[in-house]
Amino acid sequence: MSRASLTAICLALLLSCACWARPDGSKNKKPKLVVPAIECDVRAGKINLPEFIVKCPSQCKETKQQVYGTGVFASISSICNAAIHSGVITNTGGKVIVRKMAGQNIYKGSNANGVRSLSLPKWRESFVVSVGKPKKGVIYPSTLDYVPSRPTYVKTSQKEVKSPAVTTALPMTITPEPTTTTTPEPTTTTLATTTTTTTPPPPPTTTKPRAAVHKVRDAGSSHPYLASVAAASSRQSQNGQGKSPSQVLRGSAYPNRFPQRASAGLRRPEAGATVRRQPSSPVGPVPRSTDSDGNRKVPLDTTHTRVEPVDAWKPDANLYESGFNVREQEPVPRAPEPVSQGDPNCKVDLAFLMDGSWSIGKRRFKIQKDFLSEVAQTINVGVAGPMMGLIQYGDDPVTEISLKSYSNSREVKSAIEKIAQKGGLSNVGKALSYINKHYFSDVNGNRGGAPNVAVVLVDGWPTDKVEEASRLARESGINIFFVTIEGADDNEKQNLVETNFVDKAVCRTNGFFSLPVASWFALRKAVQPLVKRVCDTDRLVCSKTCLNANDIAFVIDGSSSVGTGNFRTVLQFVANITREFEISDTDTRVGAVQYTYEQRLEFGFGQYNNKAELLNAIKRINYWSGGTSTGAAITYAAEQLFSKSKPNKRKIMIVITDGRSYDDVRAPALAVHRQGVIAYSIGIAWAAQDELEYIATDPDKEHSFFVDEFDNLYKFVPKIIHNICQEFNSQPRN
Numbered sequence: 001m002s003r004a005s006l007t008a009i010c011l012a013l014l015l016s017c018a019c020w021a022r023p024d025g026s027k028n029k030k031p032k033l034v035v036p037a038i039e040c041d042v043r044a045g046k047i048n049l050p051e052f053i054v055k056c057p058s059q060c061k062e063t064k065q066q067v068y069g070t071g072v073f074a075s076i077s078s079i080c081n082a083a084i085h086s087g088v089i090t091n092t093g094g095k096v097i098v099r100k101m102a103g104q105n106i107y108k109g110s111n112a113n114g115v116r117s118l119s120l121p122k123w124r125e126s127f128v129v130s131v132g133k134p135k136k137g138v139i140y141p142s143t144l145d146y147v148p149s150r151p152t153y154v155k156t157s158q159k160e161v162k163s164p165a166v167t168t169a170l171p172m173t174i175t176p177e178p179t180t181t182t183t184p185e186p187t188t189t190t191l192a193t194t195t196t197t198t199t200p201p202p203p204p205t206t207t208k209p210r211a212a213v214h215k216v217r218d219a220g221s222s223h224p225y226l227a228s229v230a231a232a233s234s235r236q237s238q239n240g241q242g243k244s245p246s247q248v249l250r251g252s253a254y255p256n257r258f259p260q261r262a263s264a265g266l267r268r269p270e271a272g273a274t275v276r277r278q279p280s281s282p283v284g285p286v287p288r289s290t291d292s293d294g295n296r297k298v299p300l301d302t303t304h305t306r307v308e309p310v311d312a313w314k315p316d317a318n319l320y321e322s323g324f325n326v327r328e329q330e331p332v333p334r335a336p337e338p339v340s341q342g343d344p345n346c347k348v349d350l351a352f353l354m355d356g357s358w359s360i361g362k363r364r365f366k367i368q369k370d371f372l373s374e375v376a377q378t379i380n381v382g383v384a385g386p387m388m389g390l391i392q393y394g395d396d397p398v399t400e401i402s403l404k405s406y407s408n409s410r411e412v413k414s415a416i417e418k419i420a421q422k423g424g425l426s427n428v429g430k431a432l433s434y435i436n437k438h439y440f441s442d443v444n445g446n447r448g449g450a451p452n453v454a455v456v457l458v459d460g461w462p463t464d465k466v467e468e469a470s471r472l473a474r475e476s477g478i479n480i481f482f483v484t485i486e487g488a489d490d491n492e493k494q495n496l497v498e499t500n501f502v503d504k505a506v507c508r509t510n511g512f513f514s515l516p517v518a519s520w521f522a523l524r525k526a527v528q529p530l531v532k533r534v535c536d537t538d539r540l541v542c543s544k545t546c547l548n549a550n551d552i553a554f555v556i557d558g559s560s561s562v563g564t565g566n567f568r569t570v571l572q573f574v575a576n577i578t579r580e581f582e583i584s585d586t587d588t589r590v591g592a593v594q595y596t597y598e599q600r601l602e603f604g605f606g607q608y609n610n611k612a613e614l615l616n617a618i619k620r621i622n623y624w625s626g627g628t629s630t631g632a633a634i635t636y637a638a639e640q641l642f643s644k645s646k647p648n649k650r651k652i653m654i655v656i657t658d659g660r661s662y663d664d665v666r667a668p669a670l671a672v673h674r675q676g677v678i679a680y681s682i683g684i685a686w687a688a689q690d691e692l693e694y695i696a697t698d699p700d701k702e703h704s705f706f707v708d709e710f711d712n713l714y715k716f717v718p719k720i721i722h723n724i725c726q727e728f729n730s731q732p733r734n
């Protein structure tokens with residue numbers, strides 16, 4: 001190839017590069033995406049876009065903006081808090097992509113990433129959030145189209161209308177009256193304190209939403225022009241043919257259920273109603289069109305109207321259809337009103353088993369319904385508190401109200417009033433089996449994180465056996481209460497299908513789960529005691545474990561620093577904890593060791609398999625007195641008690657001490673931890689904090705407690721019981 005040819009090729013390449021280069025010499029760059037920033041309180045429903053990207057600020061979690069749903073959220077939810085709940089961003093903020101979806105029939109609340117979302121029965125629009133990384137080929141808007149807020153109108157008196165200060169003009173599409181020969185194009189005029197006198201068109205036959213109608217009716221008193229219109233219209237309608245306002249209404253095509261408002265003088269016709277107007281030549285329907293902004297324009301049908309000498313519209317004109325505020329606004333969300341939050345201190349899933357048998361009679365059945373209605377009112381039903389359902393039982397149980405049926409006390413109370421008596425026998429056992437197998441399910445509204453509670457109302461006694469059905473229900477985690485009204489007396493006990501049926505049906509924990517009522521007329525007095533019990537979630541959790549297999553060892557400090565009086569207080573503390581468990585060889589067994597410098601086995605596991613005998617044995621323990629060797633006592637308890645523990649038993653050790661040990665406690669504590677023993681440490685007065693933490697299996701899970709005085713020990717019983725019971729499903733059983 002010749003040198004001239006090479007030179008020509010090089011020049012061609014240089015020219016080609018120069019053509020593709022930008023004039024300023026910079027490289028071609030992809031336009032940078034501008035992500036609009038929002039505040040923590042912005043709801044997805046307020047942004048009029050199907051999919052968009054936003055940037056959330058930091059610290060939104062602290063604002064407590066409400067979120068409804070899990071994964072898929074109702075559009076009234078805060079975008080940023082929904083993103084934190086989903087794990088898309090953290091509390092430091094970040095970019096979020098929002099995609100709108102159709103409304104859901106139910107939104108289930110949950111607790112995730114420090115944000116508590118609420119449940120909601122239904123909402124018209126949903127959205128999902130994802131990480132704010134733009135998708136390839138998708139162009140996201142750099143500005144957000146917010147749905148305008150609903151205008152605020154001020155009601156004024158009919159006698160005196162004061163003109164408010166108008167800071168902005170109100171745009172309005174008005175068609176001037178045409179001549180008989182030409183029809184001019186519609187022109188846009190600005191509505192200020194004075195306007196041209198124009199009569200609007202008749203309303204179309206289609207009916208607008210009720211909310212929009214109310215908004216338009218109130219609009220008549222918010223502007224001087226509209227106020228004058230209302231006054232003139234009201235006078236015109238009242239003076240028509242010498243009739244009163246009510247007579248004019250009755251003689252018109254409008255039904256009585258749309259009364260005339262004195263403040264506005266406007267009436268809304270029924271869909272399809274005939275509107276009387278001035279005689280005119282017939283014309284066809286007026287076509288609808290839109291302006292340059294996409295808003296609908298409704299041309300005035302001037303052949304059906306005439307210009308009045310006063311500045312007024314016809315009383316039956318519809319402002320909404322005349323072009324004033326044509327664009328339909330998003331209604332203000334009303335979800336928080338029907339969806340009550342309820343009492344957060346009583347978050348339980350509560351089911352009442354209602355006696356519908358023939359033995360109860362109609363009068364007492366009504367008393368039972370009144371009782372349940374009062375309970376619903378007292379307990380404060382709500383999505384963040386208690387949810388209440390109802391099963392009526394007779395020969396067979398039937399669900400009257402599921403847990404998800406109603407979200408506030410008023411609705412539950414109204415539903416109870418409509419329940420009719422079923423009749424039949426009092427088959428309580430059958431009803432307990434029903435709730436265990438079918439009622440407490442996700443489909444029926446079971447929330448999972450709330451305790452399941454079943455309250456059985458019984459007139460007299462059941463006609464079938466309840467022990468087996470109750471045991472299975474308790475083992476599945478249902479807390480069972482029995483409210484017995486007019487129970488069997490001594491002469492009637494021979495008629496019982498199952499003697500002592502209440503004791504066999506509930507956890508026998510000091511009568512907490514049973515509530516006998518002397519007569520139906522005294523049932524109302526049981527409302528407050530029952531509500532207090534079913535809301536005591538610290539006690540409820542142990543219904544799940546009262547029949548579980550536990551080996552509990554108490555290691556009790558008997559040193560000289562304790563003293564005789566305080567030692568008796570410690571024994572009472574031990575007895576109070578013991579009462580909360582079902583005592584038998586197959587259920588919970590209790591052993592005790594007392595220690596000073598030396599150790600003494602007071603009684604071993606299985607030595608007392610009756611709760612009354614065990615409590616008496618605790619009461620008979622004699623105070624020893626001496627030094628304090630806590631480490632040696634832990635090793636002794638492991639050898640004398642836990643070495644004989646059964647494989648299916650949970651091993652729990654509760655060490656009680658009032659001072660620093662003379663020996664090492666860390667190595668013995670680690671040894672029992674490796675054996676699978678769950679260790680609790682209770683320190684009193686001069687106990688060493690570091691030793692208490694060494695003894696406890698996990699101090700962060702409140703396995704370690706410190707009490708300033710012996711007399712305050714009783715305060716920690718519910719907390720210790722709660723922790724022991726709560727760990728039932730999380731701790732392995734050896």
